[in-house]
Amino acid sequence: MSTATERDEVVKEPSMLKQKEMIADNYDRLTRAQELGLKVSSTYVPGNLNELVMCFDMLNNLPEINAIQNGMRKKSGALIMDAEKMGHSEDVCTYVKADIGNMAKGAIAPNGKPMPVPDLLLLSYTGCFTFMKWFELLRDQYGCRTVMLHVPYEGDGKITQNMRDYVVKQLKEEVIPTFEEVSGVKFDIDRLREYLRKSAEAEDNFVWVLESAKSRPSPIDAYFGGVFYIGPIFTAFRGTDDAVEYYEILRKEIEGRLAAGEGPVTPEGDMSEEKYRLVVEGPPNWTSFRDFWKMFYDEGAVVVASTYTKVGGVYDYDGFRHDPDRPLESLADYCLGCYTNRNLPTRVDMIEGYIDQYRADGFLVNSIKSCNSFSAGQLMMMREVEKRTGKPAAFIETDLVDPRYFSPANVKNRLESYFQMIEQKRRGGGPPARAA
């Protein structure tokens, strides 16, 4: 998940400016929570319950996003080393260490003001075991209330009624009562329905934007650009008027690019020629985000679909939308359906579908050292996708927010080799070589 707050972004579309404003406002409210008399809940991106949090007039703070913000601002390296000095091992998720390091430094928000102490820690997704441990550390630090929603893994690739009932039961019996207690606000299901209606409206436009990449040339980059597009829908804005408006603006922009036959916008302006269409699996690297992106657009590579833009929730594969008519059930389905909660065959199936529908030339895995919930099984997934689609695949290794694990020469070498490999395959190898 990302934000449009990079300081020196060269090209600013109206949607980016809108998002930037939304994020700045949100950090402003968060850092003034006490002054404004607002309570704060901290939660994670995958399966987040933003609409529910809003029902209790509480603010939603997302530690992962704060880690990303610090990563993009090149601050995470020092924070991670601070956390390691405190005893957190080299192998621990670097989001966690960046957050812990930041807390030790006074938990400074991107606007330079201290973050509020959360009133509640809401763990609404257990597909990542590290999340649980992370909140355990935060609970120890802040001594605040914690509520956990246990989300069963989709081991058989589908949500059963039993699983859904189990999550809804926890929402009714655990999560909602805790929120009522902490906030002092009574739960109103009609208020939730209204937020969910707005969520669905924004989600329709969001999916339209992602699917615009089926066109040739693609008007968007669904990975590097995609992390900006998922910003509002995966964070503290889903269910708000701002998010509805953002996706309307964004859709209009993309419609314009589509009509003009334009490619994606990059930090250095419009991408000129679309040479390679890729499907990418795995989160991006945040500490060298711009350099990483440049390695793609300089070579004419555009990402037409990515699994990372499904990490907060999957809207395209099986058409999920938040549903005002099934409020708690659809919240349950949302939590159950996010990307890393799907089993490996489903992920393979999803990727295979993207390669076909988006007419991709190849499949690339960016394997993240820090993130087991993404990385486990990726090499096997890659082999299977190669086998099924016959498209060339490649594997690169970076990290989320630890700059020490991003080796530009190595990544560039692999990417260039991969692009040349696609090109060579396309040409069929040229005339046969004579033995030397």
Add this chain to the structure above:
Amino acid sequence: MKCYIGIDLGSTTTKAVLMDADMEVLGQGITNSRSNYETAAAVAKQEAHIGARLTLFRRGLGDAVAGKNVDELMEDLELNIRLEQFLEQLEDLRATCASHIRDGQMGVLEALTEVFERINAEAPGMFQRGARRRSDFFRDIAGSRVMYIGEEVAKTAGVSFETLLNLYDKSIIDVENRPPEGDIAAKYRRALHRVVESDAHLKVDEKIAQEAMRKAVEMELEETYVVGTGYGRVTLPFPKEHIRSEILCHGLGAHMMYPETRTVLDIGGQDTKAIQVDPRGIVENFQMNDRCAAGCGRYLGYIADEMNMGLHELGPMAMKATKSVRINSTCTVFAGAELRDRLALGEKREDILAGLHRAIILRAMSIISRSGGVTEQFTFTGGVANNEAAVKELRKLIHENYGDITININPASIYTGALGAAAFARRAVENGAGETAA
């Protein structure tokens, strides 16, 4: 004639291959990459040119020299040319060192002159058939001789050895980055003359041979297209379309050497790559080490330094092992510590080295399996393929894991990437990329 050149700019060595329009290799050249990639590329290319002239000379000789004598003639001729080059650079080094001597330091100048006279005198012996050199690079040969002879001379002449060493340190970079000068054609003629005289038993008609040499040296070698590859490829002063990834070049190069190859392992200075290629030499898949250069050629380099041995001496010593010591870390940073740790436990050097070689190959095996494993012919390339102990472990582990697989190791395997690059240069022209020399 039209020539196609591939340059593989590795982290340790730079290689060049010169190919003709029929995709026959005319010459190959290698030099140390030093810190100056541009010079390294120029020097490697020049070395390849020497090889090309010799190939053309041999072609020009035709049947003038009896079949079995040709190989001997060619070998001695090449050694003689190398000797010529060495002596020329040695003189340059002497003059450069002398220019750094302050006025009045007559003793130092005398000692320096003595050191170089002695190296000069022993040089012909170093370039004899069957002579073992620690390395083929001027810096390595001259450096080790200056160290050795310099110490002796300093002692007897009563000057400080450090002073002599300082002069060498101040001069060597300039000297090795200065391309050879002078009348190249004359050098070839002189070398040929010497060989004809000393190898009288070969019964070479000097007139015919000199005429063939004249033609070979005068033949214009047009640089029709150059393709660069390797770790330092982006620093080559070439336009982008003249740069190819070393993964593609190694894949194609291995295919050209052994067309039945389907899996290529390349262990270079700081990369280990496993590459799967199709029947046309097109890369289907690859895996390589991440930023950590554990278990790559550089690791062996550190081990050699730590043991105060030449890189080429590691393999032979490991072959003397009676057992293989288990090595846990192939981390380059911990190489010294791992080594001292085992020595402290009383293990023998050769047994530790055997373990180190095994550890490197085990790491490579993991990269191979990630790339899809081995099912058909397998080719091992890169500098480490010249190391017999590494090859022995590789053969063992490939057979244990993948069964009876044909394993190819070409004596010229270090040139695999440059060979692939030269082939790409040839193809680029064939595909109509324009005949622009880079």
